[in-house]
Amino acid sequence: MRAARHRAVVGLVAVLFLAACAAPQAPGAAQADRSGTATSSAPKRLTAALTGDPPTFSYRFNPGGVVPGIDRLEEFLNSGLTVEDDQGLRRAQLAEGVPTVENGLWKLFPDGRMETTWTITSGATWHDGAPLTTDDLLFAAEVEQDREMPLVRSIAFDSVDRIEVTDARTLTIQWSRPFIWADAAFSGPAGVGFAFPLPQHLLQRPYAENKAGFLDLPYWTHEFVGTGPYQVKEFVPASHIILTANDRYALGRPRIDEIELKIIPDWETLAANVLAGEVEVTPGGRITLEWAAQVRDQWRDGHMEVAVSATQGWFALFPQFLTPNPPIVTNLQFRRALVHAIDRQQLADNLMGSAVPPALSAIAPSDPEYRAIEGNIVRYDFDPRRAMEMIENLGYSRGPDGLFRDAGGQQLSVEVRTIVAETQQKLMLSTVDFWKQAGINAEPATIPLQLARDSEQYATHPGFLIVRNPAHVRGLSGLHSSRSPVPENRFTGNNYGRYKSEEFDRLLDTLFVTIPMQEEMQILGQIVRHMTENLNVIGLVFNPDPILVSNRVQNVPVRRPTWNTHEWDVR
Structure with missing residues (x-):
């Protein structure tokens, strides 16, 4: 994504990388290209499906962060100043333009400071008709920086000096140091966007009067008011959400008049709905490639699309570094032995149909x-014999049952924990099996569905946790030690292993303020080497993101299918 844009920027500091250096669209062309009013007399309707029951319609204000599809749902309802499209390019959405060096809206100063200027497009409104103003942007920045709020604070704010308002539509962010994703301000819902x-x-x-009850407001679900192409007409938990076209949408009225999002967590029920024509799109929800392929083979009226890209993430093991049990989890030789005991290629072939490679790094x-960065990856071939030798060198010996014990006869046991999702369950059981074959008494543990939003369940795992994580440069920010989920921050953060290293933190801090591409790639390579040498996160497989689309549905991208929902159409 970013490499293409690196080549577009030259100027103040050698060859610069800026996250949105694509040339700005001509305002008239963008509007004409994106508007599309339904022309037929009969209303256009579409039925899609979510596999998770959303407790909130906001991805950012979803502390558990594990209910699938919330990020896709929010893109129906909310728009930011910019958006990342299916090609990884940043486009203007509710802003007049994306700040770039070329258009003068992104300025770099010799002392390392920066400024980015934003102007809200004329006519941008909330669903209730109130205008979108800079007051809304300032309020979003205030709430997102509030450490009393149970959400992950964006690293962008570490580089923000102040925000200066010019008028109701224009403001400027003054940056104390470079930040490579400065053009993602006031955008979201996922990725590098911040202050949505x-x-x-x-x-x-209500925020000022009762912060503790802020996330319990009906606003976050059936009274949701956003800026996006669709607005909430009806919400019945565990059943459905009905969305209607937003006539005031700044980029033009959506082409589909009404979209029903059915909430179907049971895959057999979802398959039956797809095959019966009751569901026409599955825009997201972490469905597996195996399941989608089975449905596709029976579905004459639709097809399957598969995106294998950095934005779809990787499945990884997080060792516990803060409260490990047994303590040997923090021993590097032990972790390296465990990786040698896993056939990651077999996982990719058997669980992902060879559609993706094994995850040897976070990129x-x-x-x-x-x-x-490929040359910086430290590789661990599948070698069970070597794994067992390494464990023996740690003072363990195998008993009659083939399992390792220490000098006191205590069995070497580790827990492998994950959620109830099918792919994670298969990865957990496969990992457990590989480790048992190598003499480790690996014990599977599942976080029950009723605790799926309990962040403490993830943070306090004693051994290893399998989760789906971003697999791209921007996802690395979640591995900083400041993102460790601990009681003091109410267990918010994506550094599930709670790994802490001054060297690693320094590399991450440097990465996000380094704009010249060559220097940035050098630092990224050092980060990849640190991760694969120290195994603070252990990759298993990358994750394909299949979606099912009816043949009558048009303009649904394979990658990031909901970034342009106002352009979706039906024949």
Whole structure:
């Protein structure tokens, strides 16, 4: 994604990388290209499906962060100033343009400071008709920086000095140091976006009066008011959400009049609905490739699309570094032995149908940066014999049952924990099996569905946790020690292993303020080497993101299918 844009920027500091250096669209062309009013007399309707029952319609304000599909749902309802499209390019959405060096909206100063200027497009409104203003942007920044709020604070704010308002539509962010994703301000819901707009006129008062109850407001579900192409007409938990086209949408009225999002967590039921024509799109929800392929083979009226890209993530093991049990989990030789005991190629072949490679690093082979860092990956071939020798060298010996014990006769046991999702369950059981074959008494543990949003369940795992994580440069920010989920921050953060290393933190801090591409790739390579040498996160496989699409549905991208829902159409 970013490599293409690196080549577009030259100027103040050698060859610069800026996250949105694509040339700005001509305002008239963008509007004409994106508008599309339904022309037939009969209303256009579409039925899609979510596999998770959303407790909130906001991805950012979803502390558990594990209910599938919330990020895709929010893109129906909310728009930011910019959006990342299916090609990884940042486009103007509710802003007049994306800040770039070329258009003068992104300025770099010799002392390392920066400024980015934003102007809200004319006519941008909330669903209730109130205008979107800079007050909403300031309010969003205030809430997102509030450490009393149970959400992961964006690293962008570490580089923000102040925000200066010019008028109701224009403001400037003054940056104390470079930040490579400065053009993602006031955008979201996932990825590098931060300070996603919030309606000040609706939320400022309840926020000021009762922060503890802020996330319990009906606003976050059936009374949701956003800026996006669709608005909530009806929400019945565990059943469905009905969305209607937003006539005021700044990029033009959506082409489909009404979309019903059925909430179907049971895959057999979802398959029956797809085959019966009751569901026409599965825009997200972490469905497996195996399941989608089985449905596709029976579905005459639709097809399956598969995106294998950096944005779809990797499945990884997080060792516990803060409260490990047994303590040997923190021993590097032990972790290296465990990796030698896993046949990651077999996992990719058997569980992912060979559609994706094994995850040898946090950077996916489909990422443009991969070629630059590939040589820094420390590789661990599948070698069970070597794994057992390494464990023996730690003072363990195998008993009659083939399992290792220490000098006191205590069995070497480790827990492998994950959620109830099918792919994670298969990866957990496969990992457990590989480790048992190598003499480790690996014990599977499942976080029950009723605790799936309990962040403490993830943070306090004693051995290893299998989760789906971003697999691209921007996802690395979640591995900083400041993102460790601990009681002090109410267990928010994606550094599930709670790994802490001054060297690793320094590399991450440097990466996000380094703009010249060559220097950035050098630092990224050092990060990849540190991760694969120290195994603070252990990759298993990359994750394909299949979607099912009816043949009558048009303009649904394979990658990031909901970034352009106003352009979706039906024949």
